[in-house]
Amino acid sequence: MATVQDTQTPAGDTPSEDGVRRRDFLNIAAVSVAGVGAGVTLLPLLNQMNPSADVLALSSIEVDLSAIEPGQAIKTIWRKQPLFVRNLTPAEIQQANAVPLGDLRDPQTLAERTVEGHENWLITLAVCTHLGCVPLGAAQGENRGEFGGYFCPCHGSHYDTAARIRKGPAPTNLEVPEYEFTSDTTVTIG
């Protein structure tokens, strides 16, 4: 058996004319395979922290609207977050439509924030777009802010009757989730 100090080098260690040894190829190939393998192994280790199947299975809900009178709002839970469902009065609709889009921080019409044929139903996440508090204004007697919609008590964001940001630090309007009416009085959210 050859010793390390021997002048005889194994075939793989003999450099060819351009100085590249066969062993270099083996080294690079082996380390590359190991590197790719380690990288691929990382995927399930990271993916396991994503929402699991049972969480995703509960990601849509049905809401019965029949008991909500005009001017009333309810708070419900969708994807573990509070959700506002408001039955707008004609006056509130008029108030929202009267605002010029140029005055808005996040310009959107009420029509864009509701479904055609159901413009009185304003469905938004009850999560302030500033830092995630639940704004006031859904229950009777709560502060609805200077614009008659919602008011976030944490840092003073005012939302109007279309739940659009009008004053305060919040950057965007209250988020409207994806939803569709399955009948005149039921809506599937998510």
Added chain:
Amino acid sequence: MSFPWAAQYTPKNSFMKWMDERLPLPRLVYNSVGAGYPVPRNLNYFWNFGVLAGVALVIQIVTGIVLAMHFSADTGVAFASVEHIMRDVNSGWLMRYLHANGASFFFIVVYIHIFRGLYYGSYKPPREMVWLLGLVIFLLMMATAFMGYVLPWGQMSFWAAQVITGLFEAIPLIGNPLKQWLLGGFAPDNATLTRFYSLHYLLPFVIAGVVILHIWSLHLPGSSNPTGIDVKGPQDTIPFHPYYTAKDGWTVGVFLIALSILVFFAPNFLGHPDNYIEANPLSTPAHIVPEWYFWPFYAVLRAFTVDFILPAKLWGVIAMFGSIIILL
């Protein structure tokens, strides 16, 4: 570190020199698994199993931390949370099967590692401390594996907890109070599950600590070798890197392929179907056996059937613990 002819670490640039003076971590790596650690040149494949055991420990800790994110240690939901891991959690089945089969592979490589130590006399001076620390690791492994087996709270889990803590009952006088202290009750229940979970999470890190001591005490005299004659000079050794890093890399690859075959094609081959039945304190499974890596101890335990001065139950327990103590 170990031999006067070991290559000396010299920082390659000014940053590494700055680092070396403040936190000589690169020097430590160089002297432990780099070119600065001379290893006997005549090692056979039996000398690869220490590194494999280290890899197995890392796999167990990584997959175990993942499983702990999704497992609930409560008798009401523990079994369901394991099924939740299997069905709902992204790649949860992979994590659990890797953890369960990884435990078996950990014992396979550790048993071969222990056999190597016995067969080639690696326990002899000057490496007695390496051997003793190895036994400590082995005992910690057995405790950890047993407590981990209880966590899914299936039938085999529950009855393993019942039977193993029952061993301590054989000890005269203090047996019964000791068993109740271990269980936190008269039989395995929530208190047992939560303490086993806590310790099952703790002990692997204790093992990792003892592994560091084990390697430290090994690196002073350096590795033994198949001839049983210690190395005399530089002509008998080669540097750990690249020679043994390459050889270990190759066996780690073989190890991972073998583990993958079991995980992906026969994940329950080493398990017991009864553990997919939730724990029932009113009914013991007809066929109760420990995991394969405890079979020898189980056999010793059952071997004593006649009361001779002491009760047969106590003889079995004495013999079983004796079979481990004799390795000292």
